[in-house]
Amino acid sequence: MTLLTARDIREIAADIGLRPTKQKGQNFVIDPNTVRSIVTAAGLEDAANVVEIGPGLGSLTLGLLEAGHCVTAVEIDELLAARLPHTVERFAGTEAADRDPETGTEAADRADRTARFSLVGADALKVTELPAPVSGGEANRPDALVANLPYNVAVPVLLHFLETFPSLKTVLVMVQLEVADRLAAAPGSRTYGVPSVKAQWYGDVRLAGRIGKNVFWPAPNIDSGLVRIDVTRTDRDPVQRRRLFSLVDAAFAQRRKTLRAALSGWAGSAQRAEELLLAAGLDPKVRGEALTVADFERLADVEGSRP
Incomplete structure (x- = not known):
């Protein structure tokens, strides 16, 4: 050819x-x-x-x-x-x-x-x-x-x-x-x-x-x-993916803010964001670029499991 x-x-x-x-x-x-x-x-x-x-x-x-x-x-x-x-x-x-x-x-x-x-x-x-x-x-x-x-x-x-x-x-x-x-x-x-x-x-x-x-x-x-x-990913539950991607969008919407502040709208309040971050074993004072994919997944799972 x-x-x-x-x-x-x-x-x-x-x-x-x-x-x-x-x-x-x-x-x-x-x-x-x-x-x-x-x-x-x-x-x-x-x-x-x-x-x-x-x-x-x-x-x-x-x-x-x-x-x-x-x-x-x-x-x-x-x-x-x-x-x-x-x-x-x-x-x-x-x-x-x-x-x-x-x-x-x-x-x-x-x-x-x-x-x-x-x-x-x-x-x-x-x-x-x-x-x-x-x-x-x-x-x-x-x-x-x-x-x-x-x-x-x-x-x-x-x-x-x-x-x-x-x-x-x-x-x-x-x-x-x-x-x-x-x-x-x-x-x-x-x-x-x-x-x-x-x-x-x-x-x-x-x-x-x-x-x-x-x-x-x-x-x-x-x-x-x-x-x-x-x-490599085989587990692709669409609900979990949408939850995760929504979280990621929120975390980077205001890059200069800490996750506690950046995720206040996503979580409902800054206080609620801090509670979710701590429950996921994450520092509320860090920014989105510090989190790995696994970190974001863990945080999304915590949010999804809370009433």
């Missing part, structure tokens, strides 16, 4: 009359080596069932197909969605110049890779189910999420898919470097906050690489980061 180059990207964009906009967070990867490094960083097993959000012009889509995975791409932009199947069909299986044309191997390879691709034209934040996988079965339970997420909706989309598709075991997303740092931040860090706790509630989050501006068209104003999440 031939991956998209900078020339290919610009030719496709010109052909469909595309002018990338900052409002839509459109920055397309133009370097095949970067695409392959992203796929490698995902560390997926053979023939994984992958969901990709915001495939754009298809750079990462082709890389995932090249690696042998099944790809369900979710694209909100009608112009991009209309072109993507054609790009997959055109570029699939075209690198093997030494193949024997009489055997039909290249044609079969192209057909296989095209068959492993499906497209959902929808807003990723509203997607609650995916079409049946090409490998068969009644429901699409993706193993992995691999995506170059649009900068303006990266965290909401990531959390929505983690909540909606519990079958996900591996996540590898490219986001704005600042967002990547926040997602992977440890307690006590200045960048540790709501995205950190919510993402880390699902599993182990870590930075998996840094991507420079020059591999995108148009080039963004800031570098990007790869974030990998190895999903």
Whole structure:
């Protein structure tokens, strides 16, 4: 399979009359080596069932197909969605110049890779189910999420898919470097906050690489980061999750305040907040960034168990 180059990207964009906009967070990867490094960083097993959000012009889509995975791409932009199947069909299986044309191997390879691709034209934040996988079965339970997420909706989309598709075991997303740092931040860090706790509630989050501006068209104003999440959480009671996430939102709404003060609205009063914090074995005078995910869970459980 031939991956998209900078020339290919610009030719496709010109052909469909595309002018990338900052409002839509459109920055397309133009370097095949970067695409392959992203796929490698995902560390997926053979023939994984992958969901990709915001495939754009298809750079990462082709890389995932090249690696042998099944790809369900979710694209909100009608112009991009209309072109993507054609790009997959055109570029699939075209690198093997030494193949024997009489055997039909290249044609079969192209057909296989095209068959492993499906497209959902929808807003990723509203997607609650995916079409049946090409490998068969009644429901699409993706193993992995691999995506170059649009900068303006990266965290909401990531959390929505983690909540909606519990079958996900591996996540590898490219986001704005600042967002990547926040997602992977440890307690006590200045960048540790709501995205950190919510993402880390699902599993182990870590930075998996840094991507420079020059591999995108148009080039963004800031570098990007790869974030990998190895999903480990199996107990996902929706009531407990909502209680916990509400607590986390309250704890970081006013970062400079102590938890006793910051959680007064959430608990009903500052005095009540202090009682809950002490019952959870936490110092009411600390701030939200000092608490681990386990600390927040313990506090949420205490609140949920009180009359």
